Amino acid sequence: MSGLIKPEKLSAAPQFSPLNYAQFFAAGGICATVTHGALTPVDVVKTRLQLEPSGSKMSMREMAKTIVMKDGPSGLLTGFGSTAVGYLIQGGAKYCGYEFFKKQAIDYFGVQKAKEHRQLVYMGSATAAELIASTLLTPLEASRIRLVSQPSYARGLVDAMQRMWAQEGMGGFYAGYIPILLKQVPFSIGQFYTNEMMHNFVNAYVPKDKLQRAGKTGQITVQLGCGIVAGSVAAILSHPADTLLSKINRGGVGHGSMMSKLGVAAQQTGFVGLWAGLGTRIIMTAALVSSQFLIYDQLKLFFGTPHSIEV
Template sequence: MATTTTPPPTTEKGTGMDGQKEKGLRPGNHPFVVPQFTGKDYASFCLAGALCATITHGSMTPIDVIKTRIQVDPALAHHSLLSGGRVIVANEGARALLTGFGPTAVGYLVQGGAKFTGYEFWKKQLVQIAGDQDTAVAYRTAIYLGSASIAEFFADIMLTPLEATRIRLVSERGYATGLVSGFARMSREEGLRGLYAGFIPILCKQIPYAIGQFTMNELCHELVNRSMTDEKRKSLSPTVNVGITLSCGVVAGFTAAILSHPADTLLSQINTGHGPTGSMPHRLKVLAQQAGFRGLFAGLGPRMIMTAGLVSGQFTVYQGIKDALGAPPGLEIHKETSLV
Protein backbone atom coordinates (compact mmCIF):
# COMPACT_ATOMS: atom_id res chain seq x y z
CA MET A 1 0.00 0.00 0.00
CA ALA A 2 1.32 3.43 -0.85
CA THR A 3 1.55 5.07 2.55
CA THR A 4 4.85 6.75 1.82
CA THR A 5 5.80 9.08 -1.00
CA THR A 6 9.41 7.90 -1.20
CA PRO A 7 10.06 4.75 -3.26
CA PRO A 8 12.49 2.31 -1.65
CA PRO A 9 15.96 2.11 -3.13
CA THR A 10 16.97 -0.73 -5.39
CA THR A 11 20.42 -2.07 -6.14
CA GLU A 12 21.93 -3.78 -9.13
CA LYS A 13 22.06 -7.48 -9.89
CA GLY A 14 18.44 -8.19 -8.99
CA THR A 15 18.40 -7.22 -5.33
CA GLY A 16 16.24 -4.64 -3.64
CA MET A 17 15.39 -3.47 -0.16
CA ASP A 18 17.67 -5.09 2.43
CA GLY A 19 19.28 -7.17 -0.29
CA GLN A 20 16.14 -9.22 -0.87
CA LYS A 21 16.04 -10.95 -4.23
CA GLU A 22 13.48 -9.66 -6.66
CA LYS A 23 12.02 -11.50 -9.59
CA GLY A 24 10.18 -10.32 -12.65
CA LEU A 25 10.47 -9.39 -16.29
CA ARG A 26 12.29 -6.53 -17.92
CA PRO A 27 10.17 -5.26 -20.82
CA GLY A 28 12.15 -2.72 -22.82
CA ASN A 29 14.02 -0.27 -20.63
CA HIS A 30 11.57 -0.49 -17.72
CA PRO A 31 12.64 -2.98 -15.03
CA PHE A 32 9.80 -5.00 -13.56
CA VAL A 33 10.73 -5.74 -9.96
CA VAL A 34 8.53 -7.34 -7.31
CA PRO A 35 9.74 -7.47 -3.70
CA GLN A 36 9.80 -10.95 -2.19
CA PHE A 37 8.29 -10.32 1.23
CA THR A 38 9.42 -12.69 3.96
CA GLY A 39 7.34 -14.25 6.73
CA LYS A 40 8.75 -11.61 9.08
CA ASP A 41 7.59 -8.87 6.70
CA TYR A 42 4.04 -10.24 6.63
CA ALA A 43 4.08 -10.59 10.43
CA SER A 44 5.04 -6.90 10.62
CA PHE A 45 2.21 -5.99 8.22
CA CYS A 46 -0.21 -8.02 10.37
CA LEU A 47 0.86 -6.46 13.68
CA ALA A 48 0.82 -2.94 12.22
CA GLY A 49 -2.61 -3.50 10.64
CA ALA A 50 -4.05 -5.03 13.81
CA LEU A 51 -2.83 -2.22 16.05
CA CYS A 52 -3.78 0.63 13.71
CA ALA A 53 -7.31 -0.75 13.27
CA THR A 54 -8.03 -1.47 16.93
CA ILE A 55 -6.56 1.84 18.13
CA THR A 56 -8.54 3.94 15.67
CA HIS A 57 -11.82 2.00 15.87
CA GLY A 58 -11.61 1.82 19.65
CA SER A 59 -11.09 5.58 19.92
CA MET A 60 -14.10 6.17 17.67
CA THR A 61 -16.48 4.09 19.82
CA PRO A 62 -18.55 7.09 21.07
CA ILE A 63 -19.14 8.33 17.52
CA ASP A 64 -19.98 4.81 16.35
CA VAL A 65 -22.49 4.42 19.19
CA ILE A 66 -24.27 7.63 18.19
CA LYS A 67 -24.20 6.67 14.50
CA THR A 68 -25.66 3.22 15.18
CA ARG A 69 -28.39 4.61 17.42
CA ILE A 70 -29.34 7.18 14.76
CA GLN A 71 -29.69 4.30 12.29
CA VAL A 72 -31.85 2.02 14.47
CA ASP A 73 -33.70 4.33 16.89
CA PRO A 74 -36.58 6.30 15.28
CA ALA A 75 -36.40 8.85 18.11
CA LEU A 76 -32.85 9.76 17.05
CA ALA A 77 -33.26 9.37 13.29
CA HIS A 78 -33.22 13.11 12.54
CA HIS A 79 -30.56 14.10 15.04
CA SER A 80 -27.04 15.23 14.19
CA LEU A 81 -23.93 13.76 15.74
CA LEU A 82 -23.82 16.39 18.49
CA SER A 83 -27.52 16.50 19.30
CA GLY A 84 -27.80 12.71 19.21
CA GLY A 85 -24.90 12.44 21.62
CA ARG A 86 -26.51 14.93 23.99
CA VAL A 87 -29.76 12.95 24.01
CA ILE A 88 -27.98 9.67 24.75
CA VAL A 89 -25.88 11.19 27.55
CA ALA A 90 -28.91 12.93 29.07
CA ASN A 91 -31.00 9.75 29.09
CA GLU A 92 -28.39 7.09 29.77
CA GLY A 93 -25.26 8.76 31.08
CA ALA A 94 -21.86 9.36 29.48
CA ARG A 95 -20.85 5.72 29.97
CA ALA A 96 -23.40 4.72 27.32
CA LEU A 97 -21.10 6.22 24.67
CA LEU A 98 -18.54 3.48 25.38
CA THR A 99 -21.02 0.64 24.88
CA GLY A 100 -19.52 -2.04 22.65
CA PHE A 101 -15.91 -0.95 23.18
CA GLY A 102 -14.76 -4.55 23.85
CA PRO A 103 -16.18 -6.13 20.68
CA THR A 104 -14.97 -3.14 18.67
CA ALA A 105 -11.40 -3.37 19.94
CA VAL A 106 -11.12 -7.15 19.61
CA GLY A 107 -13.04 -7.38 16.34
CA TYR A 108 -10.93 -4.82 14.55
CA LEU A 109 -7.73 -6.20 16.06
CA VAL A 110 -8.23 -9.44 14.13
CA GLN A 111 -9.91 -7.81 11.14
CA GLY A 112 -7.25 -5.13 10.75
CA GLY A 113 -4.40 -7.61 10.88
CA ALA A 114 -6.03 -9.83 8.28
CA LYS A 115 -7.10 -6.97 5.99
CA PHE A 116 -3.83 -5.06 5.79
CA THR A 117 -1.74 -8.22 5.46
CA GLY A 118 -4.14 -9.62 2.87
CA TYR A 119 -4.06 -6.43 0.85
CA GLU A 120 -0.26 -6.46 0.68
CA PHE A 121 -0.26 -10.17 -0.19
CA TRP A 122 -2.94 -10.12 -2.88
CA LYS A 123 -1.67 -6.93 -4.51
CA LYS A 124 1.69 -8.63 -4.96
CA GLN A 125 0.05 -11.78 -6.35
CA LEU A 126 -2.05 -9.84 -8.86
CA VAL A 127 0.95 -7.79 -9.98
CA GLN A 128 2.82 -11.03 -10.65
CA ILE A 129 -0.16 -12.39 -12.57
CA ALA A 130 -0.11 -9.26 -14.72
CA GLY A 131 3.35 -10.39 -15.85
CA ASP A 132 4.99 -7.10 -16.79
CA GLN A 133 5.16 -3.52 -15.63
CA ASP A 134 3.12 -1.97 -18.45
CA THR A 135 0.21 -4.37 -17.86
CA ALA A 136 0.35 -3.91 -14.08
CA VAL A 137 0.28 -0.12 -14.42
CA ALA A 138 -2.50 -0.22 -17.00
CA TYR A 139 -4.68 -2.36 -14.74
CA ARG A 140 -3.55 -0.90 -11.40
CA THR A 141 -7.06 0.20 -10.41
CA ALA A 142 -8.38 -3.33 -11.01
CA ILE A 143 -5.47 -4.68 -8.94
CA TYR A 144 -6.36 -2.33 -6.07
CA LEU A 145 -10.04 -3.30 -6.28
CA GLY A 146 -9.33 -7.02 -6.42
CA SER A 147 -6.76 -6.97 -3.63
CA ALA A 148 -8.99 -4.98 -1.30
CA SER A 149 -12.03 -7.17 -2.00
CA ILE A 150 -10.28 -10.51 -1.47
CA ALA A 151 -8.51 -9.33 1.68
CA GLU A 152 -11.70 -7.92 3.15
CA PHE A 153 -13.71 -11.09 2.44
CA PHE A 154 -11.44 -13.25 4.57
CA ALA A 155 -11.09 -10.58 7.26
CA ASP A 156 -14.88 -10.35 7.58
CA ILE A 157 -15.18 -14.04 8.43
CA MET A 158 -13.45 -13.17 11.71
CA LEU A 159 -15.13 -9.79 12.18
CA THR A 160 -18.81 -10.69 11.69
CA PRO A 161 -19.58 -12.41 15.04
CA LEU A 162 -17.88 -9.65 17.00
CA GLU A 163 -19.61 -6.93 14.99
CA ALA A 164 -22.97 -8.62 15.62
CA THR A 165 -22.22 -8.62 19.34
CA ARG A 166 -21.24 -4.94 19.27
CA ILE A 167 -24.40 -3.85 17.47
CA ARG A 168 -26.57 -5.85 19.85
CA LEU A 169 -24.90 -4.29 22.89
CA VAL A 170 -25.33 -0.79 21.46
CA SER A 171 -28.90 -1.17 20.25
CA GLU A 172 -30.35 -3.14 23.20
CA ARG A 173 -29.54 -1.55 26.53
CA GLY A 174 -29.02 -4.19 29.21
CA TYR A 175 -28.49 -7.00 26.70
CA ALA A 176 -25.19 -7.98 28.38
CA THR A 177 -22.42 -6.47 30.46
CA GLY A 178 -19.70 -6.70 27.82
CA LEU A 179 -18.00 -8.65 25.06
CA VAL A 180 -17.73 -12.04 26.73
CA SER A 181 -21.23 -12.11 28.19
CA GLY A 182 -22.77 -10.65 25.01
CA PHE A 183 -20.99 -13.12 22.73
CA ALA A 184 -21.93 -16.00 25.04
CA ARG A 185 -25.59 -14.97 25.10
CA MET A 186 -25.82 -14.67 21.32
CA SER A 187 -24.07 -18.01 20.87
CA ARG A 188 -26.39 -19.70 23.36
CA GLU A 189 -29.66 -18.18 22.18
CA GLU A 190 -29.10 -17.85 18.43
CA GLY A 191 -26.17 -20.11 17.61
CA LEU A 192 -23.90 -19.78 14.61
CA ARG A 193 -26.80 -18.61 12.46
CA GLY A 194 -27.36 -15.62 14.71
CA LEU A 195 -23.70 -14.71 14.95
CA TYR A 196 -23.38 -14.77 11.15
CA ALA A 197 -26.82 -13.34 10.33
CA GLY A 198 -25.11 -10.17 9.18
CA PHE A 199 -22.34 -11.81 7.12
CA ILE A 200 -23.78 -10.92 3.71
CA PRO A 201 -24.66 -7.35 4.78
CA ILE A 202 -21.23 -6.92 6.35
CA LEU A 203 -19.62 -8.03 3.10
CA CYS A 204 -21.79 -5.52 1.26
CA LYS A 205 -20.60 -2.88 3.73
CA GLN A 206 -16.96 -3.77 4.29
CA ILE A 207 -15.91 -4.62 0.73
CA PRO A 208 -17.01 -1.21 -0.66
CA TYR A 209 -15.42 0.33 2.43
CA ALA A 210 -12.10 -1.43 1.77
CA ILE A 211 -12.29 -0.54 -1.93
CA GLY A 212 -12.78 3.13 -1.10
CA GLN A 213 -10.13 3.05 1.62
CA PHE A 214 -7.30 1.41 -0.30
CA THR A 215 -8.06 2.39 -3.89
CA MET A 216 -8.64 6.08 -3.21
CA ASN A 217 -5.57 6.20 -0.97
CA GLU A 218 -3.44 4.72 -3.74
CA LEU A 219 -4.83 7.10 -6.35
CA CYS A 220 -4.37 10.14 -4.10
CA HIS A 221 -0.76 9.18 -3.45
CA GLU A 222 -0.27 8.75 -7.18
CA LEU A 223 -1.52 12.29 -7.81
CA VAL A 224 0.83 13.63 -5.14
CA ASN A 225 3.80 11.70 -6.55
CA ARG A 226 3.14 12.89 -10.07
CA SER A 227 2.92 16.52 -8.93
CA MET A 228 6.58 16.66 -7.89
CA THR A 229 9.98 15.58 -9.12
CA ASP A 230 11.85 12.58 -7.75
CA GLU A 231 14.36 14.92 -6.12
CA LYS A 232 11.67 16.90 -4.32
CA ARG A 233 9.87 13.73 -3.25
CA LYS A 234 13.04 12.31 -1.71
CA SER A 235 13.72 15.56 0.16
CA LEU A 236 10.33 15.77 1.89
CA SER A 237 10.49 16.05 5.67
CA PRO A 238 8.82 13.44 7.93
CA THR A 239 6.24 16.06 8.91
CA VAL A 240 5.29 16.69 5.28
CA ASN A 241 5.07 12.94 4.60
CA VAL A 242 2.73 12.52 7.58
CA GLY A 243 0.63 15.42 6.30
CA ILE A 244 0.35 13.78 2.88
CA THR A 245 -0.63 10.45 4.47
CA LEU A 246 -3.31 12.15 6.59
CA SER A 247 -4.70 14.17 3.66
CA CYS A 248 -4.92 11.16 1.36
CA GLY A 249 -6.51 9.19 4.21
CA VAL A 250 -9.21 11.81 4.73
CA VAL A 251 -10.23 11.67 1.06
CA ALA A 252 -10.13 7.86 1.16
CA GLY A 253 -12.24 7.92 4.34
CA PHE A 254 -14.95 10.08 2.79
CA THR A 255 -15.07 7.75 -0.21
CA ALA A 256 -15.24 4.64 1.96
CA ALA A 257 -18.09 6.09 4.03
CA ILE A 258 -20.22 7.04 1.03
CA LEU A 259 -19.74 3.71 -0.75
CA SER A 260 -20.49 1.57 2.28
CA HIS A 261 -23.14 3.54 4.17
CA PRO A 262 -26.33 1.97 2.74
CA ALA A 263 -25.11 -1.51 3.65
CA ASP A 264 -23.98 -0.23 7.05
CA THR A 265 -27.54 0.93 7.72
CA LEU A 266 -28.96 -2.44 6.64
CA LEU A 267 -26.42 -4.26 8.79
CA SER A 268 -27.57 -2.35 11.86
CA GLN A 269 -31.19 -3.21 11.03
CA ILE A 270 -30.44 -6.92 10.51
CA ASN A 271 -28.51 -7.27 13.74
CA THR A 272 -31.31 -5.67 15.75
CA GLY A 273 -33.88 -8.14 14.37
CA HIS A 274 -35.68 -5.76 12.02
CA GLY A 275 -37.21 -6.85 8.77
CA PRO A 276 -39.17 -9.91 7.63
CA THR A 277 -38.18 -13.53 7.87
CA GLY A 278 -36.82 -15.38 4.88
CA SER A 279 -33.58 -15.44 2.94
CA MET A 280 -31.01 -12.73 3.54
CA PRO A 281 -31.35 -11.20 0.03
CA HIS A 282 -35.13 -10.97 0.57
CA ARG A 283 -34.72 -9.36 3.98
CA LEU A 284 -32.21 -6.85 2.61
CA LYS A 285 -34.49 -5.97 -0.30
CA VAL A 286 -37.50 -5.37 1.97
CA LEU A 287 -35.50 -3.32 4.47
CA ALA A 288 -34.02 -1.22 1.67
CA GLN A 289 -37.47 -0.55 0.24
CA GLN A 290 -38.81 0.40 3.67
CA ALA A 291 -35.92 2.74 4.38
CA GLY A 292 -35.87 4.44 1.01
CA PHE A 293 -32.94 6.50 -0.27
CA ARG A 294 -33.05 8.95 2.62
CA GLY A 295 -33.30 6.23 5.22
CA LEU A 296 -30.39 4.26 3.78
CA PHE A 297 -28.17 7.32 4.19
CA ALA A 298 -29.37 8.24 7.69
CA GLY A 299 -26.37 9.06 9.84
CA LEU A 300 -24.04 9.57 6.87
CA GLY A 301 -22.68 12.87 8.18
CA PRO A 302 -21.46 11.45 11.50
CA ARG A 303 -20.11 8.39 9.74
CA MET A 304 -18.15 10.45 7.21
CA ILE A 305 -16.51 12.33 10.06
CA MET A 306 -15.78 9.09 11.87
CA THR A 307 -14.49 7.31 8.78
CA ALA A 308 -12.23 10.18 7.71
CA GLY A 309 -10.61 10.05 11.12
CA LEU A 310 -10.44 6.27 11.08
CA VAL A 311 -8.85 5.87 7.67
CA SER A 312 -6.38 8.73 7.91
CA GLY A 313 -5.42 7.60 11.41
CA GLN A 314 -5.05 3.99 10.32
CA PHE A 315 -2.68 4.75 7.45
CA THR A 316 -0.59 7.04 9.65
CA VAL A 317 -0.34 4.57 12.54
CA TYR A 318 0.18 1.67 10.13
CA GLN A 319 3.12 3.40 8.48
CA GLY A 320 4.59 4.46 11.81
CA ILE A 321 4.48 0.95 13.24
CA LYS A 322 5.92 -0.53 10.04
CA ASP A 323 8.79 1.94 10.19
CA ALA A 324 9.42 1.11 13.84
CA LEU A 325 9.49 -2.60 13.02
CA GLY A 326 11.79 -2.08 10.04
CA ALA A 327 9.22 -3.51 7.62
CA PRO A 328 9.62 -2.77 3.90
CA PRO A 329 7.23 -0.42 2.07
CA GLY A 330 4.23 -1.90 0.32
CA LEU A 331 4.32 -2.51 -3.41
CA GLU A 332 3.66 0.62 -5.50
CA ILE A 333 2.37 0.47 -9.07
CA HIS A 334 1.74 4.13 -9.68
CA LYS A 335 1.77 5.47 -13.21
CA GLU A 336 5.06 7.04 -14.26
CA THR A 337 6.86 5.53 -11.28
CA SER A 338 8.63 2.21 -10.80
CA LEU A 339 6.76 -0.74 -9.32
CA VAL A 340 8.43 -0.31 -5.94
Protein backbone atom coordinates in the same frame (compact mmCIF):
# COMPACT_ATOMS: atom_id res chain seq x y z
CA MET B 1 -0.10 3.67 0.60
CA SER B 2 2.78 5.74 1.84
CA GLY B 3 6.22 4.32 2.42
CA LEU B 4 5.90 2.70 -0.98
CA ILE B 5 8.41 1.37 -3.49
CA LYS B 6 7.95 3.87 -6.32
CA PRO B 7 6.95 2.48 -9.72
CA GLU B 8 9.92 3.90 -11.54
CA LYS B 9 12.22 1.98 -9.17
CA LEU B 10 10.28 -1.29 -9.35
CA SER B 11 11.64 -3.78 -11.87
CA ALA B 12 10.77 -6.92 -9.91
CA ALA B 13 8.45 -7.43 -6.96
CA PRO B 14 10.41 -7.79 -3.71
CA GLN B 15 10.03 -10.94 -1.66
CA PHE B 16 8.20 -10.84 1.67
CA SER B 17 8.97 -13.44 4.32
CA PRO B 18 6.43 -15.01 6.74
CA LEU B 19 7.86 -12.67 9.38
CA ASN B 20 7.13 -9.69 7.15
CA TYR B 21 3.51 -10.78 6.75
CA ALA B 22 3.27 -11.22 10.53
CA GLN B 23 4.54 -7.65 10.85
CA PHE B 24 1.96 -6.43 8.31
CA PHE B 25 -0.73 -8.23 10.35
CA ALA B 26 0.47 -6.72 13.64
CA ALA B 27 0.72 -3.20 12.20
CA GLY B 28 -2.72 -3.47 10.56
CA GLY B 29 -4.32 -4.92 13.67
CA ILE B 30 -2.85 -2.28 15.98
CA CYS B 31 -3.70 0.68 13.75
CA ALA B 32 -7.28 -0.54 13.29
CA THR B 33 -7.78 -1.24 17.00
CA VAL B 34 -6.38 2.12 18.11
CA THR B 35 -8.42 4.15 15.62
CA HIS B 36 -11.71 2.25 15.90
CA GLY B 37 -11.39 2.15 19.69
CA ALA B 38 -10.78 5.90 19.90
CA LEU B 39 -13.84 6.57 17.73
CA THR B 40 -16.18 4.29 19.68
CA PRO B 41 -18.31 7.22 21.01
CA VAL B 42 -18.80 8.57 17.47
CA ASP B 43 -19.68 5.09 16.20
CA VAL B 44 -22.21 4.60 19.03
CA VAL B 45 -23.93 7.89 18.15
CA LYS B 46 -23.87 7.01 14.43
CA THR B 47 -25.37 3.56 15.03
CA ARG B 48 -28.14 4.96 17.25
CA LEU B 49 -28.96 7.58 14.58
CA GLN B 50 -29.27 4.80 11.99
CA LEU B 51 -31.71 2.98 14.26
CA GLU B 52 -34.01 5.98 14.59
CA PRO B 53 -37.39 5.80 12.79
CA SER B 54 -37.35 6.95 9.18
CA GLY B 55 -37.65 10.73 8.97
CA SER B 56 -36.07 11.41 12.35
CA LYS B 57 -34.38 14.82 12.49
CA MET B 58 -32.24 14.14 15.56
CA SER B 59 -28.73 15.54 15.22
CA MET B 60 -25.47 13.96 16.30
CA ARG B 61 -25.23 16.27 19.32
CA GLU B 62 -28.82 15.59 20.37
CA MET B 63 -28.31 11.85 20.12
CA ALA B 64 -25.11 12.05 22.19
CA LYS B 65 -26.96 13.99 24.90
CA THR B 66 -29.81 11.45 24.84
CA ILE B 67 -27.38 8.56 25.30
CA VAL B 68 -25.57 10.27 28.19
CA MET B 69 -28.86 11.17 29.93
CA LYS B 70 -30.23 7.63 29.56
CA ASP B 71 -27.13 5.47 30.06
CA GLY B 72 -24.57 7.84 31.56
CA PRO B 73 -21.20 8.79 29.97
CA SER B 74 -20.25 5.12 29.81
CA GLY B 75 -23.07 4.63 27.31
CA LEU B 76 -20.86 6.28 24.70
CA LEU B 77 -18.38 3.42 25.14
CA THR B 78 -20.94 0.66 24.63
CA GLY B 79 -19.44 -2.15 22.56
CA PHE B 80 -15.84 -1.04 23.10
CA GLY B 81 -14.69 -4.61 23.80
CA SER B 82 -16.26 -5.94 20.61
CA THR B 83 -14.74 -3.07 18.66
CA ALA B 84 -11.23 -3.57 20.02
CA VAL B 85 -11.13 -7.35 19.57
CA GLY B 86 -12.98 -7.34 16.26
CA TYR B 87 -10.80 -4.75 14.58
CA LEU B 88 -7.57 -6.21 15.93
CA ILE B 89 -8.42 -9.33 13.93
CA GLN B 90 -10.11 -7.61 11.00
CA GLY B 91 -7.47 -4.89 10.61
CA GLY B 92 -4.63 -7.37 10.73
CA ALA B 93 -6.25 -9.63 8.17
CA LYS B 94 -7.18 -6.73 5.88
CA TYR B 95 -3.84 -4.92 5.78
CA CYS B 96 -1.80 -8.12 5.67
CA GLY B 97 -4.16 -9.57 3.06
CA TYR B 98 -3.92 -6.47 0.90
CA GLU B 99 -0.13 -6.65 0.91
CA PHE B 100 -0.27 -10.38 0.14
CA PHE B 101 -2.79 -10.25 -2.69
CA LYS B 102 -1.18 -7.19 -4.29
CA LYS B 103 2.14 -9.05 -4.27
CA GLN B 104 0.48 -12.12 -5.81
CA ALA B 105 -1.13 -10.01 -8.53
CA ILE B 106 2.20 -8.40 -9.43
CA ASP B 107 3.87 -11.82 -9.54
CA TYR B 108 1.06 -13.17 -11.73
CA PHE B 109 0.82 -10.30 -14.22
CA GLY B 110 4.44 -9.18 -14.12
CA VAL B 111 5.50 -5.70 -13.12
CA GLN B 112 4.76 -4.01 -16.45
CA LYS B 113 1.26 -5.45 -16.88
CA ALA B 114 0.52 -4.76 -13.22
CA LYS B 115 1.39 -1.10 -13.84
CA GLU B 116 -0.91 -1.02 -16.88
CA HIS B 117 -3.79 -2.57 -14.89
CA ARG B 118 -3.04 -1.04 -11.52
CA GLN B 119 -6.69 -0.17 -10.87
CA LEU B 120 -7.65 -3.85 -11.12
CA VAL B 121 -4.72 -4.80 -8.89
CA TYR B 122 -5.84 -2.32 -6.21
CA MET B 123 -9.52 -3.27 -6.34
CA GLY B 124 -8.94 -7.01 -6.60
CA SER B 125 -6.45 -7.04 -3.72
CA ALA B 126 -8.75 -4.98 -1.51
CA THR B 127 -11.73 -7.23 -2.30
CA ALA B 128 -9.90 -10.49 -1.61
CA ALA B 129 -8.42 -9.19 1.64
CA GLU B 130 -11.75 -7.87 2.86
CA LEU B 131 -13.60 -11.12 2.15
CA ILE B 132 -11.29 -12.87 4.61
CA ALA B 133 -11.29 -10.03 7.12
CA SER B 134 -15.09 -9.66 7.12
CA THR B 135 -15.62 -13.37 7.67
CA LEU B 136 -13.56 -13.05 10.84
CA LEU B 137 -15.17 -9.77 11.90
CA THR B 138 -18.88 -10.55 11.41
CA PRO B 139 -19.62 -12.37 14.73
CA LEU B 140 -17.93 -9.62 16.73
CA GLU B 141 -19.65 -6.87 14.76
CA ALA B 142 -23.03 -8.52 15.32
CA SER B 143 -22.33 -8.59 19.06
CA ARG B 144 -21.24 -4.93 19.04
CA ILE B 145 -24.34 -3.72 17.22
CA ARG B 146 -26.59 -5.76 19.51
CA LEU B 147 -24.92 -4.16 22.56
CA VAL B 148 -25.23 -0.66 21.09
CA SER B 149 -28.86 -1.05 19.95
CA GLN B 150 -29.93 -2.93 23.12
CA PRO B 151 -27.70 -1.76 26.01
CA SER B 152 -29.42 -4.13 28.46
CA TYR B 153 -28.84 -7.16 26.21
CA ALA B 154 -25.63 -8.27 27.94
CA ARG B 155 -22.89 -7.12 30.32
CA GLY B 156 -20.14 -7.17 27.70
CA LEU B 157 -18.65 -8.90 24.67
CA VAL B 158 -18.30 -12.41 26.09
CA ASP B 159 -21.75 -12.33 27.67
CA ALA B 160 -23.30 -11.04 24.43
CA MET B 161 -21.66 -13.73 22.32
CA GLN B 162 -22.70 -16.46 24.75
CA ARG B 163 -26.31 -15.26 24.71
CA MET B 164 -26.42 -14.96 20.92
CA TRP B 165 -24.97 -18.46 20.55
CA ALA B 166 -27.45 -19.95 23.02
CA GLN B 167 -30.49 -18.23 21.54
CA GLU B 168 -29.69 -17.98 17.83
CA GLY B 169 -26.72 -20.25 17.11
CA MET B 170 -24.28 -19.58 14.27
CA GLY B 171 -27.07 -18.01 12.24
CA GLY B 172 -27.32 -15.18 14.76
CA PHE B 173 -23.65 -14.30 14.39
CA TYR B 174 -23.82 -14.34 10.59
CA ALA B 175 -27.28 -12.81 10.18
CA GLY B 176 -25.60 -9.71 8.82
CA TYR B 177 -22.88 -11.44 6.79
CA ILE B 178 -24.14 -10.43 3.34
CA PRO B 179 -24.81 -6.83 4.42
CA ILE B 180 -21.40 -6.63 6.09
CA LEU B 181 -19.78 -7.77 2.84
CA LEU B 182 -21.86 -5.19 0.97
CA LYS B 183 -20.56 -2.64 3.47
CA GLN B 184 -16.95 -3.68 3.97
CA VAL B 185 -15.95 -4.61 0.41
CA PRO B 186 -16.90 -1.20 -1.04
CA PHE B 187 -15.34 0.41 2.04
CA SER B 188 -12.01 -1.34 1.48
CA ILE B 189 -12.04 -0.66 -2.25
CA GLY B 190 -12.69 3.02 -1.54
CA GLN B 191 -10.03 3.04 1.18
CA PHE B 192 -7.15 1.32 -0.62
CA TYR B 193 -7.94 2.24 -4.24
CA THR B 194 -8.49 5.93 -3.49
CA ASN B 195 -5.42 6.13 -1.25
CA GLU B 196 -3.21 4.50 -3.88
CA MET B 197 -4.57 6.74 -6.65
CA MET B 198 -4.17 9.86 -4.53
CA HIS B 199 -0.52 8.96 -3.87
CA ASN B 200 -0.06 8.33 -7.60
CA PHE B 201 -1.55 11.78 -8.25
CA VAL B 202 0.82 13.42 -5.76
CA ASN B 203 3.82 11.58 -7.22
CA ALA B 204 2.83 12.61 -10.75
CA TYR B 205 2.02 16.29 -10.17
CA VAL B 206 4.00 17.46 -7.16
CA PRO B 207 7.69 18.05 -7.94
CA LYS B 208 9.94 15.51 -6.20
CA ASP B 209 12.35 18.15 -4.97
CA LYS B 210 9.46 20.00 -3.31
CA LEU B 211 8.41 16.80 -1.51
CA GLN B 212 11.99 16.20 -0.42
CA ARG B 213 12.36 19.74 0.92
CA ALA B 214 9.15 19.34 2.92
CA GLY B 215 10.76 16.44 4.79
CA LYS B 216 8.85 14.52 7.46
CA THR B 217 6.19 17.22 7.79
CA GLY B 218 5.42 17.05 4.08
CA GLN B 219 5.32 13.25 4.16
CA ILE B 220 2.82 13.23 7.02
CA THR B 221 0.74 15.93 5.33
CA VAL B 222 0.52 13.85 2.15
CA GLN B 223 -0.32 10.71 4.15
CA LEU B 224 -3.13 12.43 6.04
CA GLY B 225 -4.48 14.26 3.00
CA CYS B 226 -4.66 11.11 0.89
CA GLY B 227 -6.17 9.24 3.81
CA ILE B 228 -8.87 11.85 4.39
CA VAL B 229 -10.00 11.64 0.76
CA ALA B 230 -9.87 7.83 0.87
CA GLY B 231 -11.90 7.73 4.09
CA SER B 232 -14.56 10.05 2.69
CA VAL B 233 -14.97 7.94 -0.45
CA ALA B 234 -15.07 4.74 1.61
CA ALA B 235 -17.84 6.17 3.82
CA ILE B 236 -20.04 7.18 0.88
CA LEU B 237 -19.65 3.86 -0.95
CA SER B 238 -20.45 1.74 2.10
CA HIS B 239 -23.03 3.78 4.00
CA PRO B 240 -26.32 2.29 2.70
CA ALA B 241 -25.19 -1.23 3.57
CA ASP B 242 -23.93 0.02 6.95
CA THR B 243 -27.43 1.32 7.73
CA LEU B 244 -29.08 -1.96 6.68
CA LEU B 245 -26.59 -3.93 8.77
CA SER B 246 -27.59 -1.98 11.87
CA LYS B 247 -31.28 -2.60 11.15
CA ILE B 248 -30.81 -6.34 10.64
CA ASN B 249 -28.75 -6.84 13.79
CA ARG B 250 -31.32 -4.91 15.82
CA GLY B 251 -33.96 -7.43 14.75
CA GLY B 252 -37.54 -6.87 13.69
CA VAL B 253 -36.99 -7.57 9.99
CA GLY B 254 -38.55 -11.03 9.84
CA HIS B 255 -37.11 -14.52 9.87
CA GLY B 256 -36.83 -15.35 6.17
CA SER B 257 -33.79 -15.49 3.93
CA MET B 258 -31.09 -12.84 4.06
CA MET B 259 -32.34 -11.27 0.83
CA SER B 260 -35.83 -11.15 2.36
CA LYS B 261 -34.46 -9.44 5.46
CA LEU B 262 -32.55 -6.96 3.30
CA GLY B 263 -35.74 -6.18 1.39
CA VAL B 264 -37.74 -5.64 4.59
CA ALA B 265 -34.98 -3.51 6.13
CA ALA B 266 -34.69 -1.39 2.98
CA GLN B 267 -38.47 -0.95 2.82
CA GLN B 268 -38.65 0.07 6.47
CA THR B 269 -35.75 2.46 6.10
CA GLY B 270 -36.59 4.14 2.81
CA PHE B 271 -34.11 5.77 0.42
CA VAL B 272 -33.59 8.85 2.57
CA GLY B 273 -33.18 6.73 5.68
CA LEU B 274 -30.37 4.77 4.05
CA TRP B 275 -28.23 7.90 4.27
CA ALA B 276 -29.05 8.75 7.88
CA GLY B 277 -25.90 9.61 9.79
CA LEU B 278 -23.76 9.94 6.64
CA GLY B 279 -22.24 13.25 7.69
CA THR B 280 -21.18 11.78 11.01
CA ARG B 281 -19.78 8.71 9.30
CA ILE B 282 -17.75 10.75 6.77
CA ILE B 283 -16.15 12.67 9.65
CA MET B 284 -15.47 9.43 11.49
CA THR B 285 -14.04 7.46 8.57
CA ALA B 286 -11.97 10.35 7.19
CA ALA B 287 -10.27 10.62 10.59
CA LEU B 288 -10.12 6.85 10.99
CA VAL B 289 -8.63 5.94 7.60
CA SER B 290 -6.09 8.77 7.51
CA SER B 291 -4.95 7.90 11.04
CA GLN B 292 -4.78 4.21 10.19
CA PHE B 293 -2.49 4.71 7.22
CA LEU B 294 -0.26 7.03 9.24
CA ILE B 295 0.00 4.61 12.20
CA TYR B 296 0.42 1.63 9.88
CA ASP B 297 3.41 3.19 8.16
CA GLN B 298 5.02 4.28 11.42
CA LEU B 299 4.62 0.79 12.87
CA LYS B 300 6.21 -0.76 9.79
CA LEU B 301 9.17 1.56 10.23
CA PHE B 302 9.37 0.55 13.89
CA PHE B 303 9.24 -3.16 13.00
CA GLY B 304 11.78 -2.71 10.21
CA THR B 305 9.29 -4.13 7.71
CA PRO B 306 10.04 -3.74 3.97
CA HIS B 307 8.15 -1.01 2.13
CA SER B 308 4.81 -1.77 0.53
CA ILE B 309 4.78 -2.13 -3.26
CA GLU B 310 3.35 0.57 -5.50
CA VAL B 311 2.53 -0.08 -9.17
